[in-house]
Amino acid sequence: MGWDHAAEEHKYDDIRMLVHHRSRVHPPMSLWDRAAQFSPFAALSGHEDAIRETARLTTERAELSESRKEELNEQLVWLREHPDARERVTVTYFRPDAKKAGGAYVTVTGAVKKIDEYEKTLWMEDGTVIAIEELSAVEIPGKDRYEEE
Template sequence: MEMAREGAGDSGPKIRANSGKSRCHTDGIDPLESEMREDQIVLEKYGDIIHTDWKGVRRHPHADYRIRAAQFAPFSALSGYDDELARTARPVEERTDLTESARLELDQKLRMILESPGQEEIEIEYFQADPCKKGGTYRKYRGYLKELDLNERSLCMEDGLRISMGEIRRVEIL
């Protein structure tokens, strides 16, 4: 049983009711008719240009491929994310305290170095605290001592580096 509403010059949707298998959308419009109507709307809007040959932009010269490729270059959508990952992945260690015998040996070597600053090359292993995480890293420095700053209890090296005496773990005279 199929009913259809058709009229002369009627361009509206056909309404069908059948008891068999339905090919209709849930809104009652035949998908084929819907597609044809969409095509007709496109032709009404763009019919005058739809079959025109495209010759490119006439006002501007064609861009070099490197300039065009720069538009699609990778970018960081989350600014600072890479820095945060690097900070999280950076290894840190706990600071170790020196034994009494190691502290006495370190004091003796520092006295020898302070007797003649800037004359002998030294290697210092010291702890540098991490500004973002608990802990830090042990670093090695090789150079010449410039002076001892008693107010700050630090060694001033010739290149301007300041090392706190409390952070020094080992000193070697080379």
């Protein structure tokens, strides 16, 4: 009772040379759609997104020294007193991540529109609102020029 190779080779000889049927009504399926029928079923939907999210790196917020906080405060006071110097300020701040612990340090350059002492926020002209407690650096180009005047 072995496997009969000869019988297996000639199993479909009777239909091999027949012309393949083509519908006159339905267009043939594209190779892309045909391949999609055999793609693996995604039993764990969202699993790849979860893995990608876990792999995404975040940075921990650095704790600023008291002297650095004081320096930042002095720069904000100076900016409040010199509104004409607000045109081109570079601000680096910590943006907490919405989905996981940590965040990223972001640097923006532009005009400071408003310093809100009550809300403790810095409003940039492009619409960016920065919590003052998240600031890590404020660079004011040409600050010396304003102090000489």
